[in-house]
Amino acid sequence: MPDIRIENLRKAYGDVAVIEDLNLCMADGEFTVLVGPSGCGKSTTLRMIAGLESCTGGAILIGGRDVTRLEPRERDLAMVFQDYALYPHMNVAKNMSFALRLARYPKAEIDRRVREVAETLDLTAYLARKPAELSGGQRQRVAMGRALVRDAGTFLFDEPLSNLDAKLRGHMRAELALMSRRIRKNMIYVTHDQVEAMTLGDRIVVMRHGKIMQAGPPAELYRKPANRFVAGFIGSPTMNFLKGELVEEDGRLRVDGAGFSIPLPAERAARLQGSARRAVEVGIRPSGFTPADGPDALQLPVILAEYLGTQSIVMSEMGGARVTIELMGSEPIATGGTRMFRIEDKDVHLFDIETEQAL
């Protein structure tokens, strides 16, 4: 199982640059998720790795071998497509065994592998059916099976779950996580859904406009977003963003905004040295609001409360701006009235107004 390196990868359609100078390293056996809004170039990147799309510049190395100009079949990879891309004229068994038959595996070996994979994917009863005779979920599993049978070094997935309904998607996501743990291959998974990214990825690569905004383990992206975009993209419900200002008083730094004032701890202040009187964007996750009493607690209105069972999502207002607050607890929260909250300084993310970089 090889590691994959992408160096200065570029892709342009005519004059339009879609991918600009992409650098990425994927360790052996790692589950990498490319995530980003629609049109940010995830599929294009994946398809260049697959060899389905030519590279305008840069290089792709799999296990140290430069595959930039090689045909897909020379790259030892399997792929699951968003629309499954099954062969409509072949039955499930034939679909799954196509690659093996092309590679002239012995018939007994082909049968064994197909049966084995069909077993794990619950497809045994459907081996003789054509794709048109299957439901969406079954087709999805056939697409997975076709990739698994190959036993390739690298697995590529382009939004494989996005055509399923929500319930099935959740189920398949879990199956996929289990499967990836079991087979431990290189996996590169493209999705626009940050929940999928968070739950599946060993490492998440957040992309925007053909550039990598941040790459790292899920927890790192959640706790230390490198910029405003990643902060807003990762995490559900979305982070609240408020206008604020860094103020230094009596040698202590704090961030002030309409309706709040949060003191910053000394070590953070040291990093922000000389930034006083500077306008910043303040990011607070919905989970960053903790119920509290006391004189310096914030009193916030409950405009709307969505009860979800183990938590409630409260829509509130802070200095004229809408904020979302996540409250744990199985007690429903009444709409109307106010509640008291405290914001811990560790839950406060600061971003430069201009560069959007984290401060």
Next chain:
Amino acid sequence: MSVATANRLTPYLFLAPALVILLGALVYPIIYVIYASFLDWNPSQRIGEASFVGLRNYAKLLSDAAFLESLRVTLAFAAIVVSVEMVLGVGLALLLDRNMKGLTVLRTVFILPMMIAPIVVGLMWRYMYHPTIGIFNRTLNSLGLEPVPWLSDSSWAFAAVIIADVWQWTPFIFILSLAALQSLPKSALEAARIDGARGWQAILYIKLPLMLPVLIVTMLLRLIDAFKVLEVILVMTNGGPGLSTEILSLRINRTASEFRALGEAAAMSNILLLVLMALTLAMFLYTKASEARSRRLAAAQEPAT
């Protein structure tokens, strides 16, 4: 008559004129030809004066060596041109199914022959096949080779009319195949590339099987047309030399105008009509069957999840 009945009849009322025209233009001539095939009728007689001979015209045809030869020529011609055109047309489509600069122009050029009137095509080829001033023999001559008796030798003449037909009708198969190719599911072809298929393997195992329904209908359409071919051969060889290129429609024409045997000509027309109807029926049944199949498949995928 109630208003409801009147309402129900309205659509048929609107359709009635079309139906009358259809009956007059289509059904009447067919019945006329069927009736005529039972007569011993020459062009100087009115149809009423012709004597009824029952199936004698048909019986005579079955033992008429010239007719049987003509039938054989027609079958050979249709089989050869359609095979060659299928191979060339599909081959060209596979070759040109890509996004390259200049291909749009090339594709347009390729389909030009199909748009030329058959008479013109016949004349054009006759000049090109001309024994002394035709481009083929002039070229052969300038290369120091023997001239070829394009239209005056029976084997060459048969080849010559086949070449002309292939030239004119390969584009038909080409554009239909190209359209079929371009409507193939792109991602399935990409999946095949990932699965390790080389170009020819993708063609053999994915593209051709998926194109098959279109190819079958295209082939049947071309067969029907090849059985009816007339003008090009009429202009090029008029059936000769001997009977070597006398396809059925020419034979029918000759039987009626030269041998003045309208009844026999009508019988021949009916035999040709039967062949064409069999082909049309085959096509109709095939389309019906594949429609039924896709409906069944669509129905099968509804319930389970």
